[in-house]
């Protein structure tokens with residue numbers, strides 16, 4: 191590459207110009223493939239100097255040839271005629287061929303001749319000999335060609351770096367000339383007769399001496415001056431080169447990636463950082479174009495910025511990805527500028543920096559800020575953003591959106607029993623199942639703890655969301671293998687709809703959350719769609735939340751008792767203790783209103799202990815009243831089951847009241863037991879060993895199998911009322927009830943049917959040999975006075991008997 195800058199001081203340029211221009215100037219010295227430009231190094235490299243001399247020699251040969259031709263033609267047409275003889279012509283031709291030969295070598299085969307040790311000295315020597323020959327055959331002492339010695343002296347100054355050697359070569363020229371004159375003087379060589387030249391000159395000592403002296407003086411002077419000038423040129427060049435080198439080093443040590451491309455995108459310069467970062471070496475650059483390494487996503491943007499620059503517009507900051515040689519994507523940001531060369535060619539210069547790591551860190555930060563670290567799901571912020579987009583789209587196209595709010599039932603229990611690692615593993619598995627179930631267009635996020643939210647976009651109708659909720663309940667109910675434990679979890683889901691319930695993302699999530707609480711209050715493991723009445727429940731929940739913390743110390747809890755009767759005789763066999771809360775403002779509240787609250791707040795432990803102690807004392811009181819050993823069933827929350835000192839606490843309560851363990855029955859729901867069967871097996875065995883009866887409550891709603899039931903140390907199965915209440919209407923429920931009775935019997939368990947309200951249900955159960963009945967048909971749960979009366983007098987079965 192050539193350019194005006196090649197002769198200018200690069201450092202000066204650096205101070206005065208924009209980076210691309212001074213870089214451009216720098217580039218005039220060194221090309222992309224590392225080859226050094228001829229111009230810049232002619233005076234500094236041996237090769238360059240030899241070629242320069244060879245070029246000058248061609249020129250001289252041409253000049254001599256033209257002169258010889260002109261002289262020959264002129265003489266031939268003059269009265270002198272052609273005076274050179276054959277020997278002269280042959281000698282001259284030999285000389286010309288010789289010059290032609292070694293000059294060809296010098297010019298075109300430098301690598302070959304450079305292997306000779308004194309190649310520069312040799313060619314100067316040849317030149318001197320040939321000049322002497324030329325001088326001899328063109329008139330000898332009177333030859334017009336002796337100034338060519340001066341040219342050879344200049345040649346010596348160009349080729350040789352030491353001044354002494356230049357002077358020696360100049361002296362050698364003078365010696366050869368002197369030798370020629372001496373030989374002519376003594377007649378050792380025949381002088382060549384030339385027109386206009388008096389032959390006497392060849393033997394005139396004075397003339398010859400003066401002539402030689404003149405040539406010596408001039409030759410020495412020219413040699414001295416040339417050597418001096420060459421030294422200056424070389425020094426300047428050296429300084430110039432060092433300055434260039436410093437700039438190249440500066441560019442190479444720069445962390446920024448610097449490159450220069452032609453209009454077609456082909457590279458002409460890249461600095462070391464560029465090559466190291468992208469992995470392309472100087473050999474691969476000539477085949478490479480900028481557009482080849484810009485990644486597809488950024489290509490059109492970069493090409494248009496590039497073309498903009500070529501059109502003369504200023505280029506702003508640009509960011510994009512380049513493909514490294516090994517296929518890596520390298521993110522860069524920087525700027526490009528265009529510079530026009532003297533020959534009109536436009537070059538585009540780019541300075542950019544590798545921001546891959548920064549991008550990665552930013553992406554990671556973004557991911558961390560927008561995703562849940564455990565499950566990798568979008569977090570609340572991200573989920574709300576996604577919901578916002580979904581709503582915007584739904585508004586445009588007039589479709590519905592549903593938000594599902596999921597909360598795992600009794601997750602805290604698993605976390606506390608099995609440890610946080612298992613809890614985490616469970617959440618990861620839940621996230622995986624949700625992702626697998628949902629379509630790509632749906633979004634699922636983890637809002638915190640065991641709460642997940644889902645947005646279902648582009649719904650055809652609201653019923654679609656309910657179908658999805660059902661599917662979710664189903665897939666999450668399937669057994670989960672967490673570490674070495676097989677767990678069974680249930681989920682409560684709340685659903686809200688856009689536009690029916692609200693149009694803001696936060697409100698929709700809130701309403702789905704409210705609906706989720708409603709699902710929990712309705713016995714968990716189900717879903718509820720939001721309705722306005724739930725807002726009231728939500729407020730009520732707040733009131734309860736504040737009240738329950740003081741309820742125990744304010745003595746606001748009551749225990750009601752519901753009798754269980756023998757299915758065939760109608761006699762009261764035992765009672766079930768059912769907790770009530772006498773709220774100062776809201777009246778008598780059923781457990782469904784506050785048990786889950788008590789579990790969430792941890793108050794269930796103290797409330798549970800209170801119930802146990804109350805029941806034990808009551809049993810003692812009845813015994814003291816002469817009503818015998820009444821057996822009472824107490825409901826045990828799943829949280830109580832995993833309580834460390836549960837067994838000790840129960841035996842202490844029995845001991846304090848002086849009540850036999852056989853008077854106590856503990857009811858644990860099937861879902862709680864199945865949530866972590868291994869754990870339940872161990873604790874139930876210990877309780878049974880105390881002599882306490884164990885009853886599995888709400889049987890049929892969980893996922894226990896015959897094999898599970900065998901492992902549990904239980905006495906009783908209580909068929910869930912949802913089946914019992916349908917036995918007259920629903921053949922499936924009737925079949926399930928029948929199957930439970932049969933299975934219980936085969937395991938030698940007592941079967942109790944709860945929730946019996948009609949005689950038809952009673953008949954069905956009696957018909958299938960169910961052992962005991964509990965339900966409103968016989969008695970509702972009643973306060974202690976009333977149940978004492980029942981214990982004393984028995985149930986009033988007259989009306990029932992009359993009916994049957």
Ligand SMILES: Nc1nc2c(ncn2[C@@H]2O[C@H](COP(=O)(O)O[C@H]3[C@@H](O)[C@H](n4cnc5c(=O)[nH]c(N)nc54)O[C@@H]3COP(=O)(O)O)[C@@H](O)[C@H]2O)c(=O)[nH]1
Pocket residue numbers: 752766767768769780781782785798801824825826827857887888908911944945946947964965966967971
């Ligand atoms: N951890 C504790 N849990 C408790 C305690 N006391 C109660 N509970 C749990 O609350 C559940 C609901 O109890 P409750 O609202 O009292 O309902 C019981 C009965 O009133 C009801 N029942 C009984 N017979 C009928 C009927 O014929 N129809 C009908 N609709 N309902 C009826 O069933 C509940 C008793 O069922 P179960 O316990 O499954 O035998 C209760 O289930 C407990 O889980 C407590 O002290 N601690």
